Amino acid sequence: MAFLIHAVSASATGREIRRSRRIEADRLTIGRDPGSDIVLADLEVTLQHAVIVRTGTHRMVVRSLTGLPFSIDGRSTVESEVDARSGAEVRIGGFRMEIAWDEAEQAITVTVERYGLLAASSDVRDERQLFTLAGVAPSRRLLAWGGALLVLLLFLAWPVASYLGASGKKLTAQQMEAGASGFHGDRSWSAGPLSTAHANLTNNCTACHAKAFVSVRDDACKTCHTTVHDHADPEKLRVALAPDTIGGKLSLAVAHAFNRPAGRCVDCHTEHKGGSMQIAAPNQKFCADCHGALKEKLPETKLGDTKDFGTNHPEFQPAILVQPGDRPVFRRTSLDAHPRQETGLIFPHDIHLSATNGVARMAQALGQVKKGGLDCAGCHRPDPNGAGFRPVTMEKDCQSCHSLAFGRREGQIRTLRHGEVDQAIAQVRDFYAAGGGTPVQPLAGYMRRRPGDFASAQIAGLAPAGSAAQAIHALFAPNGACADCHRITGPSRPGAVDYKVAPVTLPDQFFVNGWFDHRAHTQEDCASCHAAPKSADARDVLIPGIANCRTCHVGENGGGIAKKAKVASGCAMCHVYHKDDRRGATAASREQKRKIMQPSATASVRNSG
Incomplete structure (x- = not known):
């Protein structure tokens, strides 16, 4: 059994509005109560005024619940039986209900509407409006237009006026600090508070948003951040970031149309989120999106493709010294090629790290170790931040064993000036020109029995009457003080003393x-x-290969086989996004890089010519 309720009303322009709903029930309640099946919003109608009860397929009874009469087909009654096929008109208060039978829907229809002057009168309102703000407030259309105008004034006109008023003005730090506590109209456009680092720019939007309705450009960032460099050449970045799919290309084109090119600073450095603006290390996919197939997009690149450290990463390519000197030349070379480099030194690590040979016994005798031999920390001292090591120097790391003493006069030990070949030769000449003295063992031309501290150097058997030339030749002889560690060339002719030491x-x-x-x-x-304990040649490159690292380190998502530990290692563990001063990527910086030392080096010995 079903009833079809049709509520008929009129719009402000007189257009008929009909709302219909179907109720599957045998009973309909009529009244002013909003919970009634048929709501009659009229003060003449009680909350529960009447009820319609179905007694058959087409028949029903209309009954008053309060004893108040209603009108049915022109006669007043408190209860009446109705046949829907014949139809009937029921009037309660200012409402008319027409009852009929809908053959198509097989349901009794009840059409409800106001009637006569009551429906047309502007003074008679729906009770739900009489006791609400809707009855006294302006129309919704007027409120909508007024609200829209207010929004335009507050959030468009005022911000634009603030922007135009501040455009082109240069504010001092004091002015920006004073203005930060005030309110500017364009702050309503802000997506949130600035980070702590940029808080002083709160009321100076144009510092970043230099052009109206144009997203923040990299040039605005570089105005202050002058030492931060691009990840790579901007043109190469553009090519590498170009998507392969049609959808990606379309998205990129739309972004460009709205002045939002890919690869901008703000892609990673997002503002208006408050706090310290700390950026989380990018995940591996962020890097692999470009570097996974970099050679396909940039065939000329020298970088190998990589997607995962544990499973897909090229062998390390350290910068190998290929030309020593005051302006050394380095070349990135894969460790697969087993490269060697000429540092200018003669230094066997294996001899110095032995726990049983003469070097070990000498270190014990000098009190440098209690037992065993030297260790790495004896020469390699961590730098201030602990990440790397300080340069090894003769004075701090070698001289305690390798003496530079060459003579004694009037109880004073004379020592050679390290790193200055011409100065060392001049010192020996001056020593003998002044009458000489007692030469000590390093100049004697014999194997040194105990290099030790020069203050304890033993007197050699070289006669005081020996010549300066003899002493100089002894100094650079194969077993002399210099030749133990340095590569010696010269002299240019017999009798000359123009020895040269290969730059270190x-x-x-x-x-x-x-x-x-x-x-x-x-x-x-x-x-x-x-592998220093097994290295007998200073030319050995003792940088471990990637296989050594992979015994502990796997990819960010666990790719790879680790034998010792399983350390998830994303790209950001060893790589940084921004280039530093020595590795800038622009054409100008590449030219600068060609002119300067790359990477830096510690030159311990200068040539004597």
Whole structure:
């Protein structure tokens, strides 16, 4: 059994509005109560005024619940039986209800509407409006237009006026600080509070938003951040970031149309989120999106494709010294090629790290170690931040064993000036020109029995009457003080003393595009990564290959097989996004890089010519 209720009303323009609903029930309630099936909003109608009860397929009874009469087909009654097929008109208060039978819907229809002057009168309102603000407030259309105008004034006209008023003005730090506590109209456009680092720009929007309705450009960032460099050449970045799919290309085109090109600073450095603006390390996919197939987009690149450190990463390519000197030349070379580099030194690590040979016994005799031999820390001292090591120098790291004493006069030990070949030769000449003295063992031309501290150097058997030339030749002889560690050339002709020492160049950085932090590996023994105990030649490159690192380090998502530990290692663990001063990517910086030393090196010995 079902009833179809049709509520008929009129719009402000007189247009008929009909709302219909179907009720599956045998009983309809009529009254002013909003919970009634048929709501008659009229003060003449009680909350529960009447009821319609179905007694058959087409028949029903209309009954008053309060004893108040209603009109049905022109006669007043409190109860009446109705046949829907014949139809009937019921009037309660100012409402008329027409009852009929809908053959198509097989339901009794009740059409409800106001009638006569009551429906047309502007003074008679729906009760739900009489007791609400809707009865006295302006129309919704007027409120909508007024609200829209207010929004335009507050959030368009005022901000634009504030922007135009501040455009082109240069504010001092004091003015910006004073203005930060006030309110500017364009602040309503702000997406949120600025970070702590940029809080002083709160009321100076044009510092970043230099052009109205144009997103923040990189030039605005570089106005202050002058030492931050691009990840790579901007044109190459544009090519590498170009999407391959049609959808991606369309999205990029739309972004360009709205002045939002890819690769901007704000893609990562998002503002208006408050706080310290700390950026989380990018995930591996962020890098692999470009570097996973970089050679396809940039065939000329020298960088290898990589997606995952544990499973897809090229062998390390440290910067190998290929030409020593005051202006050394380095070349990135894969460790697969087993490169060697000429530092100018003659230094066997294996002899110095032995626990049983003469070097070990000498170190014990000098009190440098109690037992065993020297260790790596004896020469390699961490730098201030602990990530790398200070340059090895003769004065701090070698001289305690390798004496530079060459003579004694009037109880004073005379020592050679290290690193200045011409000065050393001049010192020996001056020593003998002044009458000489007692030469000490390093100049004697014999194997030194105990290099030790020069103050304890033993007197050699060289006669005081020996010539300066003899002493100089002894100094640079194969077993002399200099030749033990340095490569000697000369003299140019017999009898000459124009000896030269190969410049010593000690690289302090091998990885150009990455970095390594020794602080995170203090639990490891040096020899677990560096094969120094087995190296007999200073030309050996003791940088471990990627296979060594993969014994502990796997990809960010666990890719790879680790034998010792399983350390998830994303790209950001060893690589940084922004280039530093020495590795800028623009054409100008590439030219500058060609002219300067790259990477830096410690030159311990200068040539004498």
